[in-house]
Amino acid sequence: MQQKEKPPWWKTDFGPPYFKDLMHPVLKKNYGKWAYHEVIRPGVIKRVAESGDTVYVVRFGTPRLISIYTVRDLCDIADKYCDGYLRWTSRHNVEFILTDESKIDDLIKEVEEKTGFPCGGTWDATSGKYGLSNIIHTQGWVHCHTPAIDASGIVKAVMDELYEYFVEMKLPALCRISLACCANMCGAVHASDISIVGIHRTPPLVDDDAVRRMCELPTTAASCPNAAIKVKAKEKTLEVDGEKCMFCGNCYTMCPGMPLFDPENDGAAILCAGKVSDARHPPELSKVVVPWLPNEPPRWPSVVEAVKKIFLAWANNAKKHERMVEFIERIGWERFFDLAGLEFSWHLIDDFRVPPFMYASYRVGTQFRW
């Protein structure tokens, strides 16, 4: 780009706005001095400060991908009810902070009418009544170049099915569902109660011409975790050993000449029983319970059905405060596969040859359930 004389306002590396400049005065006043909170109804958290100041945080689920015109609608509402302040949560929800309890109903009505965003996504540990939180997800076919599945469409189909659990609080414990459209996983999918992960199942179909034009051969070969890629020096291209390839797509990220898309064979794996919070049970990775389901746009019935089976097996049988991993540890994986109506196949036994993972999941001793 042509370098012109820089105008006086020109700057770089100035960083984000200072958060306190964008924070409601009541939050600034009581910063670090909150006393307690109560969930007074689904989607509404009452927060009380040591000073006695009280705010009502009202939460709405969004589809993450939103229009500037919707943001303007949300701004109109925040101007009317919240002195011009609002925030987003770490799970794609938008929150309005009210100081006047009597405005809660009007606010909810107005947000739902103008945007269609439902109020909910909260949980109340005190009473042991939990709502489902929004699904964390990635970009999929809307805007990503490596996906094996779509993201927003599957999330929509799953949340339509589980909607009642978002707007009410009738689950035994927290349940975090997340989706990543490939194994790069732009999100905390690998430590969720239920996760949907896009996987490829066929090795890259090497495009010799693209490899020659755009790729560095040694770095692409070195990017393979299984040493499945060989440099063909004479032909100036790459060769893949189909027996070693695990379809991770790392080489495609390095080199556009290694596409591994196959519309008939790309699809979703379903994982479950991971968590990140330390409450009761330490954090744990999710485990694969369904190896592959096909892409079925626009409503992905097989994925929705599998997620619902896992979700209900847990929701209908778990004890109060028992998250997916705690529930399955209590009843055993044997019982879980029965309860959820899932088939256990050889794909689910780890054979990825990196030491901390493979053997760690094998059962030692003879303690198991019939």
Add this chain to the structure above:
Amino acid sequence: MSETPLLDQIPDGPWPSFVKEIRKTAELQEKAIAEGKEVKMPGCAKALLKQLERSYKDKKTHWKHGGIVSVVGYGGGVIGRYSDLGEELPEVHHFHTIRVNQPAGWFYTTKALRQFMDVWEKWGSGLLNMHGSTGDFVLLGTRSEYLQPMFEEMMQMDPPFDIGGSGSDLRTPSACMGPALCEFACYDTLQLCYDLTMEYQNELHRPMWPYKFKFKLSGCPNDCVAAKARSDFAIIGTWKDDIQIDRDAVKEYAKFMDIQKEVVDLCPTKCMTWDENRKSLEIDNRNCVRCMHCINKMPKALKPGKVRGATICIGAKAPCVEGAIIGWVAIPFIPADKLFERIKEIVEPLWEWWDDEGKFRERIGEFLWRKGMGQFLRVIGEKADVRMIKHPRTNPFMYFEKKELRPSKIVEELEKRGMRFKSLDREEEEI
């Protein structure tokens, strides 16, 4: 006949629809143009729907491998995205992403957002992600030649917004709402997030490492930003002394809560006892592992202790390439008021080491698996602590440094033959 018969089925059902958002953008952008507003990407929302419909039909993405695009002075934060249907759908031929560094805790004023929406209506698609997985405010879709003018508008807004991270750089740090709204925050997550972001602007904007590096900050072990699972360097609030207890408030909870069953019995270390007659809760704090369950259950009665700070967990990442990792304990405790300085002392030599010896696309977690915790601890100047492990190793294949061996004829002979022994000291190893 509709041009998008598959996408037409998406808005069915009660959950908010992204297709509706794209349609709304298409419609209102046309209206804005009719009103005489300057819109540089006319028709792109409609073209996006057509491309997405094609993906739904073909069951694959139609976005190509990104090309290199940037704004003046920056290496990261802007991601090239091109359509492979560019000839047919020129409105989305270029559809680049701009990652915008969100304010810590995702707090906004309507004034700031409205300015943003106005400039994005002009220079971009009018679509955004609130927010991307790393935490950025993500602007979806503009052309190469509009990136620079869009960023220049961002510089001039009040307050100005800067670009976030992408590629092999420090990714935009993100934090939970912390002390702004939550009584559990054990340190000031927002201030520390801001301070780290400002301190490392160069690392954030200019990719120069083997791969990405993420800081995420959670105020307590509930970890609302999932730092433990997805940040190379997770800063998790915790405390060292006794849980603060308000005994009268416990009695209030006991009126409607089965404290024995729902609190005491679920404690992972069984360090609590409940006396039903006296309505009294006792905590053996030395055996408490600060899991948060009892505090989550009774926020009016129980609070984290007063000696507060954070545990650093290192190495978390997604499965590519050597499997998913949840971060492990690297430093059990840093006091709240020492966090910024101590983190600087740790990450700077760590980055230098990783930058020198890390392999291309090797995250810190994988790098440390390859190098070992011994050398890591030497680099960051920490001692080994039993809190770093679940249990000691189960194999006897340990490394010993030369200085740990007793002098012997065999050692002398080995050295004479040119044998090199393990060394945790980097300089020595490099010789």
